[in-house]
Amino acid sequence: xxxxxxxxxxxxxxxxxxxxxxxxxxxxxxxxxxxxxxxxxxxxxxxxxxxxxxxxxxxxxxxxxxxxxxxxxxxxxxxxxxxxxxxxxxxxxxxxxxxxxxxxxxxxxxxxxxxxxxxxxxxxxxxxxxxxxxxxxxxxxxxxxxxxxxxxxxxxxxxxxxxxxxxxxxxxxxxxxxxxxxxxxxx
Amino acid sequence: xxxxxxxxxxxxxxxxxxxxxxxxxxxxxxxxxxxxxxxxxxxxxxxxxxxxxxxxxxxxxxxxxxxxxxxxxxxxxxxxxxxxxxxxxxxxxxxxxxxxxxxxxxx
Numbered sequence: 001x002x003x004x005x006x007x008x009x010x011x012x013x014x015x016x017x018x019x020x021x022x023x024x025x026x027x028x029x030x031x032x033x034x035x036x037x038x039x040x041x042x043x044x045x046x047x048x049x050x051x052x053x054x055x056x057x058x059x060x061x062x063x064x065x066x067x068x069x070x071x072x073x074x075x076x077x078x079x080x081x082x083x084x085x086x087x088x089x090x091x092x093x094x095x096x097x098x099x100x101x102x103x104x105x106x107x108x109x110x111x112x113x114x115x116x117x118x119x120x121x122x123x124x125x126x127x128x129x130x131x132x133x134x135x136x137x138x139x140x141x142x143x144x145x146x147x148x149x150x151x152x153x154x155x156x157x158x159x160x161x162x163x164x165x166x167x168x169x170x171x172x173x174x175x176x177x178x179x180x181x182x183x184x185x186x187x
Numbered sequence: 188x189x190x191x192x193x194x195x196x197x198x199x200x201x202x203x204x205x206x207x208x209x210x211x212x213x214x215x216x217x218x219x220x221x222x223x224x225x226x227x228x229x230x231x232x233x234x235x236x237x238x239x240x241x242x243x244x245x246x247x248x249x250x251x252x253x254x255x256x257x258x259x260x261x262x263x264x265x266x267x268x269x270x271x272x273x274x275x276x277x278x279x280x281x282x283x284x285x286x287x288x289x290x291x292x293x294x
Binding site: 054055068069070072126138139140141146 | 195196197198200201203204246247248249250251
């Protein structure tokens, strides 16, 4: 087996908020009809969660489920379990019009930690970060590339982007979080 | 700046999050159609000064296509609705008619 590495191998930057690439994260995309019984059962089986409400996250001991679109969910789990879990889901979906794909290696995950975390995002995305609630997920753009993010803790935001743009996003976040760049408007 | 509410994810998305898809409710004439029909499907667009029905995609978001009704002159947005329809919802048409009494209708 090859040695799996994440896009930026845990690079970090300390500005007025801390930007960190989070390393390997298991991520599974599920697509299907949320009302389908087999879909719901499979989701429960692999993540321990129910289907989240519109633009929300659901957590359990064994995983997190993120609402991505009306027919798409993202399941977060341990990186080394992702492939096995995906296969389990694919087996369940054999007779339904649903899909499970292991996208762990196609994505990169960042966190911004600190008081100004919301401010860093506010500089880059067309989102009202002052009104952005905890446990809410937003798919949007960061400058020129698509991204998804949510508030994972009071002063922490988790961002998921395509792996191919990981360096671009890291550079963006570094600039937005640079010391002296505080706006001090959103806390 | 145009702001549309995506009917699928409920986000009030501004223009940079969206991708414009041109005029809505076109009849697609394909193989076997008459030359006139194919010509009108490919090239003939209303291009009105006023109320216009359009297709938009929430590209940097949930990725879904939806319909929107707006005014091409004032950029006023009348409403957005699902893509799974052949015509605008009656309620929306009524609302536009009320706001623009001399509007000739959507067809």
